[in-house]
Amino acid sequence: MDVIEAIKQRKSERKYLSKQIPQEILLDIVDCARLAPTAYNIQPWKFVLVTNQETKEKMAKFSSWGKFLTQSNAAIVVFGATSKYMVEDCSAATENILLAATGHGIASCWISGYDRPYSKDIAQILGAPEGWELVSIISLGYSDDRSVRARKKSLDQVLSFEKFEDEGDVQKALTSHREDA
Amino acid sequence: MGEEFKVEEEKLRRTMIDIIKQRRSERKFSDKPIDKEILKDIVDCARLAPTAFDVQPWHFVVITDPQIKNEIAKGRSWEHFVSECPAVVAVLGQVSFNRETTDFGSKNLSTMKLADHKVLPYVVMDCCTATENLIIAAQVYGIDSCWVAGYPERYTKSICEILRAPDDYELINLVALGYAKELEKGACNEVKKGLNQVMSFNKFEQ
Numbered sequence: 001m002d003v004i005e006a007i008k009q010r011k012s013e014r015k016y017l018s019k020q021i022p023q024e025i026l027l028d029i030v031d032c033a034r035l036a037p038t039a040y041n042i043q044p045w046k047f048v049l050v051t052n053q054e055t056k057e058k059m060a061k062f063s064s065w066g067k068f069l070t071q072s073n074a075a076i077v078v079f080g081a082t083s084k085y086m087v088e089d090c091s092a093a094t095e096n097i098l099l100a101a102t103g104h105g106i107a108s109c110w111i112s113g114y115d116r117p118y119s120k121d122i123a124q125i126l127g128a129p130e131g132w133e134l135v136s137i138i139s140l141g142y143s144d145d146r147s148v149r150a151r152k153k154s155l156d157q158v159l160s161f162e163k164f165e166d167e168g169d170v171q172k173a174l175t176s177h178r179e180d181a
Numbered sequence: 182m183g184e185e186f187k188v189e190e191e192k193l194r195r196t197m198i199d200i201i202k203q204r205r206s207e208r209k210f211s212d213k214p215i216d217k218e219i220l221k222d223i224v225d226c227a228r229l230a231p232t233a234f235d236v237q238p239w240h241f242v243v244i245t246d247p248q249i250k251n252e253i254a255k256g257r258s259w260e261h262f263v264s265e266c267p268a269v270v271a272v273l274g275q276v277s278f279n280r281e282t283t284d285f286g287s288k289n290l291s292t293m294k295l296a297d298h299k300v301l302p303y304v305v306m307d308c309c310t311a312t313e314n315l316i317i318a319a320q321v322y323g324i325d326s327c328w329v330a331g332y333p334e335r336y337t338k339s340i341c342e343i344l345r346a347p348d349d350y351e352l353i354n355l356v357a358l359g360y361a362k363e364l365e366k367g368a369c370n371e372v373k374k375g376l377n378q379v380m381s382f383n384k385f386e387q
Contacts, residue, residue, distance in 0.1 A: 002193070002196075002321075003193065003197050003321045004222065004226060004318060004321055005197050006193055006197060006227055006362065007207060007226045007229065007314055007317065007318055007321075008225065008229050010229070010231075011208045012231060018212075018274060020318050022192065027376065027380075028198065030376065030379075031376050032198060032201040032203070034200060034315065034374065034376060034379050034380070035202050035204070035373060036203070036257050036374060037313070037316065037328045039328075039331060041371040041372075041373075043374050043379070044386060045374065046379055046380070046381070046385060047379055047380040047381075048380070048381055048382075048383070048384065048385050049380060049382055049383070050382075051382070052383045053385065057385050061308075065300055071346070072361050079385065084331070086267065087303065087305050087306060087309065088309045088331040088332070090285060091305070091306045091307075091310050091313070092309055092310070092312065092313040092316075092328075093307035094310065095230065095231075095309075095310045095313035095314060096201055096313065096317075097318075099197060099199055099201060099230065099313075099314075099317060100198060103194050103197025103198050103201075104194055105190060105193075105194070105197075106197070109233050110233075112301055113233055113306055114306060123385075125226075125373065126383075126384055126385045127384050127385045128385040129385070129387070130244070132385070135308075150235040151235075152228065152229060152237065152238050153228065155221065155224065155225050155228060156227050158224075158237070158239060158240050159221065159224050159228075159240075159241050159242075159243065160240070160241075160242050160243075161243050161244075161245070162242070162244055162246045162249055163242065163249070163344050163345045164240060164242055164247070164344045164346040164347065165347075166207070173244050174236065
């Protein structure tokens with residue numbers, strides 16, 4: 001499978017095998033996160049790699065949909081330094097984590113976003129100081145790859161050329177109108 | 182699983198990781214145009230990015246027309262390379278929703294307990310995630326890029342107008358794409374913080 005196919009086939013997995021992820025792979029995944037694009041090279045991010053079961057359990061308590069975090073082999077928590085491009089930069093870094101995991105054959109699920117009711121609780125559990133905000137949590141683990149992918153909008157629905165409502169659309173509409181007539 | 186599968190797996194690992202790590206912003210592009218099928222495939226990777234609640238709140242406009250590129254770039258600090266690169270992708274996010282009429286893919290947002298004002302942060306995150314997919318996919322094709330613009334910017338509205346975006350969409354990101362000029366490749370390499378400066382185990386460390 002080539003890289004383009006791997007990017008396209010990546011999907012969220014919430015069920016993991018008990019197999020351990022070697023530490024050097026986890027470090028390599030975070031290494032990919034730190035090399036994400038960042039506005040003005042500010043790199044407003046910190047990554048906390050959580051493998052401690054007790055810590056994972058504490059974090060999982062704060063959301064109904066993050067319970068599977070306790071079954072994951074590891075979690076990466078991305079904190080952003082409060083700044084203008086924090087969300088942009090940390091989202092790019094998070095996607096690098098998901099892609100790097102995919103490259104290593106490891107399944108993942110992006111849990112949590114920015115500005116959630118439990119953001120402060122997670123920050124507290126991990127001891128993040130003022131000025132650092134939770135942006136994302138990613139669960140990682142090996143998986144037997146059974147989840148069904150959510151239905152995606154087609155390329156035609158989300159792509160246009162030159163303008164949002166491009167001439168092509170108008171032409172297409174006219175053509176189909178003529179065909180109808 | 183046979184040996185052949187293992188070899189394939191190893192190849193994927195090496196290429197994916199190398200591509201992610203070697204990506205750098207490039208701002209000097211050659212005149213070489215980008216094949217339209219490649220542009221479509223790159224956007225195809227963007228559209229398959231993860232998205233909260235499967236909302237997929239994005240639309241991608243690929244701009245190759247020099248006049249439109251100039252209009253977008255005029256007077257900006259990034260004018261020189263956005264007007265000169267062979268293609269620009271504008272990533273627009275759907276920042277407001279009509280719950281009844283919007284197609285949210287496999288989920289119906291009206292059934293979700295998601296306050297309206299909480300939708301917006303996810304829109305920015307989702308679009309930036311898609312943008313990073315787009316940038317990495319471009320790199321796979323040997324196409325370099327520079328991410329300009331975030332959300333919101335002073336020029337968000339005016340670019341939306343140029344692109345004739347509907348009212349519920351706003352510009353979240355712009356990406357300049359092209360083949361970097363060979364001699365100037367890596368010219369804008371910036372120093373990155375070391376891994377030990379940005380990561381810690383189980384606890385946040387300054």
